Structure formats: structure tokens, C-alpha cells
Amino acid sequence: MTTFGVPLLRFDSVSSTNDVAKELAVSGASEGLCVIATAQTAGRGRHGRSWSSPPGEGLYLSLVLRPQIKASASMFITLAAAVAVAETLRLDFQIIGDIKWPNDVLVKGRKICGILVEGAIDGDRLQYAVMGIGVNIAQRGFPEEIGDGATSLLLEADLVVHPDDFLAAMLPRLETWYVTAMTKPDRVIARWEELSFSGRDCRVRVESADTSIEGVTRGLTPSGALIVELASGERREIVSGEVKIRAVNS
Ligand code: BTN
Numbered sequence: 001m002t003t004f005g006v007p008l009l010r011f012d013s014v015s016s017t018n019d020v021a022k023e024l025a026v027s028g029a030s031e032g033l034c035v036i037a038t039a040q041t042a043g044r045g046r047h048g049r050s051w052s053s054p055p056g057e058g059l060y061l062s063l064v065l066r067p068q069i070k071a072s073a074s075m076f077i078t079l080a081a082a083v084a085v086a087e088t089l090r091l092d093f094q095i096i097g098d099i100k101w102p103n104d105v106l107v108k109g110r111k112i113c114g115i116l117v118e119g120a121i122d123g124d125r126l127q128y129a130v131m132g133i134g135v136n137i138a139q140r141g142f143p144e145e146i147g148d149g150a151t152s153l154l155l156e157a158d159l160v161v162h163p164d165d166f167l168a169a170m171l172p173r174l175e176t177w178y179v180t181a182m183t184k185p186d187r188v189i190a191r192w193e194e195l196s197f198s199g200r201d202c203r204v205r206v207e208s209a210d211t212s213i214e215g216v217t218r219g220l221t222p223s224g225a226l227i228v229e230l231a232s233g234e235r236r237e238i239v240s241g242e243v244k245i246r247a248v249n250s
Contacts, residue, residue, distance in 0.1 A: 003032030021062035110151035208241030
């Protein structure tokens, strides 16, 4: 069963591929429809941030999904996407990344991929989800506000890759891990833990709207929450917030 990328809609420039995919989902688009754009004028990230989307330098894509799951299980879609990207980088482009919970993919501490899953809920069920993925491919530098917090395939491996080549390698992995997330989510958790260095035994600070805690990561719960052990030994399950990786002596 191959549905991801069927149909594949290409645009030169859109505000955000997630917005286009959402509109199509609302009008009844079926699972697997993929929107890609050469550039985005208002690319969006998590926590209300923007996503730098210069023409031709990144892969900007959004997939329409219609998972038969409770909204509370949507974390698995996010984790599956991160696993697919990290695997693609590692197995197809020999770039070893780290998945920072839940779904940033970093290389040597710099972000190479961001994932934004958005959806609509009907009662306690997900009506649809849009999986938006941005991969930095050919950037040689980033806007001042990002500074050296981001990297690209070109900067990391001196690889000249066309966004379409990355797409072709990633789509089958995305579909496989999405199907796995829907049927055997424990396998996604296990693979996520293998591909995440910062998800285990790493000092982190987790910042959320009203609190901030520091501790050491201890992997994921079966539902995908990040386990953080505090200095007191107490273990907290993180379901939202932003993880900041701490240097060993900071
Ligand atoms: C993040 O790291 O904060 C998530 C970034 C997600 C960026 C992608 S690019 C394709 C899709 N369209 C958007 O506007 N955002 C996502």
C-alpha cells in the first residue's frame, strides 16, 4: 500500500504548505496527499516560531493524514515523522542526527529538520492531521535570528542534494513508520530511543509556559512522554514544553 505522495501537489511559492494541506483536508482530501513548495513566505514552526524557507534551499512538505486514532495518541505521528527523517539522514545520506524530544532533528546540536503536526479534533477523535516537515538542504547560512542554531545537508556533509532526492528517499520511510505508529506504536518508541542521543542520560532543562525543570532524560513512556529524572530522584513525565540540552557543566 503506497499512499504517501499520491497525489503530489507542487507549488512555486505558498504561505505555508501546512495551510494549503489543511485547506485541502477540510475539503475532503484523502490520506497521503502531499503538498510541496519551492519556497514558503510564512513557513511556521512550533511554539509560534517562523520557519525560514528560502527558494530551493529546503524541502518544505505537508502530508494529509486520516488516522483512526484518539486525539490523545497523536504524539505517535510526531514521533514517527522524526524517526523517518533521522533514518533517512543516517541510512541514505550518512548524516548522524539526534532526535530532540519530541521531533527536532539536530546534527551536532544544530537543527537540520523541524516537524509541525497540526490537526482537527472531532470529539475525542482526530478528524485529520497535517504532518509538516521542513528539512534544511542547501543553505550555506541562516537569518540572523537563527544564527548558528541551524545547519543543512550541504553544511554538514558537503552534499549537493536536490530537495526532490531527499523527498524520494524519505517518503517510503515516512509511510512505513506512520503505519507502524498506527499498528505497533511500541516499535516507534523503541526506534525513536535508538535514534535519539539526547533522549537518554542527557542533562536537559524543560521549559513550559509556567514552569522550568532540570534533570536527566531516561527515555520515553509507552505513550511517548519524555521521562526526566530530577536531582531528587523523582521522575517526571513531560508531555509538552521545550527541551533545552544542557552542557555537562552548565
Ligand atoms: C519546528 O521545528 O518548529 C517545526 C518546523 C516545521 C516547518 C515545516 S516546513 C513545511 C511545513 N509548513 C510549515 O509552515 N511548517 C512546516
